[in-house]
Amino acid sequence: MGRTRTEVTARAPGKIILSGEHAVVHGSTAVASSINLYTSVSLRFSSDSENVLKLELKDMELEFSWPIERLKQVLPDFDSPSPSAPKSCSTDSLKSIASLLEEQNIPEAKITLASGVSAFLWLYTCIHGYKPAIVTLTSELPLGAGLGSSAAFCVSLSGALLALSKCCELDYNQQSWVALKDSELDLVNKWAFEGEKIIHGKPSGIDNTVSTYGNMIQFRSGELTRMKTSMPLKMLITNTKVGRNTKALVAGVSERTLHHPNAMASVFDAVDSISKELSTIIQTPAPNEIAVTEKEEKLEELMEMNQGLLQCMGVSHVSIETVLRTTLKYKLRSKLTGAGGGGCVLTLLPTLLSNIVVDKVVAELESCGFECFIAGIGGNGLEVCFNDSTQT
Numbered sequence: 001m002g003r004t005r006t007e008v009t010a011r012a013p014g015k016i017i018l019s020g021e022h023a024v025v026h027g028s029t030a031v032a033s034s035i036n037l038y039t040s041v042s043l044r045f046s047s048d049s050e051n052v053l054k055l056e057l058k059d060m061e062l063e064f065s066w067p068i069e070r071l072k073q074v075l076p077d078f079d080s081p082s083p084s085a086p087k088s089c090s091t092d093s094l095k096s097i098a099s100l101l102e103e104q105n106i107p108e109a110k111i112t113l114a115s116g117v118s119a120f121l122w123l124y125t126c127i128h129g130y131k132p133a134i135v136t137l138t139s140e141l142p143l144g145a146g147l148g149s150s151a152a153f154c155v156s157l158s159g160a161l162l163a164l165s166k167c168c169e170l171d172y173n174q175q176s177w178v179a180l181k182d183s184e185l186d187l188v189n190k191w192a193f194e195g196e197k198i199i200h201g202k203p204s205g206i207d208n209t210v211s212t213y214g215n216m217i218q219f220r221s222g223e224l225t226r227m228k229t230s231m232p233l234k235m236l237i238t239n240t241k242v243g244r245n246t247k248a249l250v251a252g253v254s255e256r257t258l259h260h261p262n263a264m265a266s267v268f269d270a271v272d273s274i275s276k277e278l279s280t281i282i283q284t285p286a287p288n289e290i291a292v293t294e295k296e297e298k299l300e301e302l303m304e305m306n307q308g309l310l311q312c313m314g315v316s317h318v319s320i321e322t323v324l325r326t327t328l329k330y331k332l333r334s335k336l337t338g339a340g341g342g343g344c345v346l347t348l349l350p351t352l353l354s355n356i357v358v359d360k361v362v363a364e365l366e367s368c369g370f371e372c373f374i375a376g377i378g379g380n381g382l383e384v385c386f387n388d389s390t391q392t
Contacts, residue, residue, distance in 0.1 A: 015152075023267070024219065035235070045133045056137065116150060122195065123158055127165055151207030212382050215380075216282065228283060229377075233348065234377070238371070240342050240370055242342025246338075253314065274309075277298075301333070326368070
């Protein structure tokens with residue numbers, strides 16, 4: 001017999017919203033970007049003698065395991081999986097999957113993971129049926145902070161599953177990270193969206209699209225446009241660790257819009273202009289250091305303006321204001337990213353900024369109990385890497 005690959009690792013990036021959150025719900029343009037913080041999923045088919053499907057969540061020191069026979073009993077429709085035809089999880093299938101989760105005794109403190117584990121079972125059985133395997137997950141992204149952790153999970157999982165299916169033509173001898181073809185990425189994105197639907201109910205599709213293709217996207221009224229950035233940007237991302245209720249924040253903006261329709265229409269128009277200008281700046285070449293600095297200064301101003309408008313919408317928070325004040329002391333501009341009400345704050349780190357200043361800012365923010373990450377934005381999307389060859 002020949003040699004085949006039976007182990008693959010896929011990684012997919014998180015995302016930030018550079019401009020336009022909340023306003024996008026009311027028809028404005030928004031811009032999202034990938035960040036170079038990744039979720040990785042490793043998939044290894046195991047021998048039939050083991051006859052179990054295992055999911056290991058390394059960061060949480062949790063492990064789930066299902067006998068293949070049990071999967072066949074509860075999910076009887078996957079004898080002939082169809083990886084090339086993404087499909088939605090029906091209410092009945094979701095109930096069946098829920099019964100498989102109940103048997104796992106997920107600790108109460110980690111019960112929010114249940115929807116992610118449900119997405120895993122659906123995507124795995126749809127794409128590979130009842131093959132025994134060990135799937136391992138690690139992530140650099142904080143959960144529930146608005147950095148697209150669930151989408152990065154769904155994209156990296158779908159990427160790993162499809163890389164070992166007949167849907168992808170990949171060079172199995174490639175030992176380094178490789179990107180998939182556009183048509184293969186399209187398929188990954190569709191499957192990842194099905195996973196996101198299980199986790200979030202009605203996701204916009206923005207998070208999984210950014211995570212799949214990388215770089216940046218502009219979106220408005222459901223239309224997504226992929227963008228190419230010509231300048232490397234670095235952001236300090238501060239996780240306030242304050243949880244928030246996204247639905248309640250979105251509803252609050254809608255209520256304010258009902259109370260003040262004309263004023264809020266002007267706010268949304270201004271956000272739309274900021275997103276469009278930001279897109280133009282990011283895509284304009286910067287041939288030298290002076291041009292880069294000028295572009296960064298304009299982007300800082302736009303971020304600050306966007307933050308002011310988010311405050312007008314009522315989605316800021318005392319923790320966000322603390323980050324804004326702290327970074328402003330060092331002449332750095334910041335804005336919230338995502339739903340607001342806590343979550344994460346972005347601070348642009350100009351190219352010529354000294355590392356000493358960055359270290360001081362980070363130290364001061366961490367002394368407030370916040371968590372800081374430094375990330376490049378607009379980088380690669382999903383990539384896969386084959387780990388070893390196994391005789392078959």
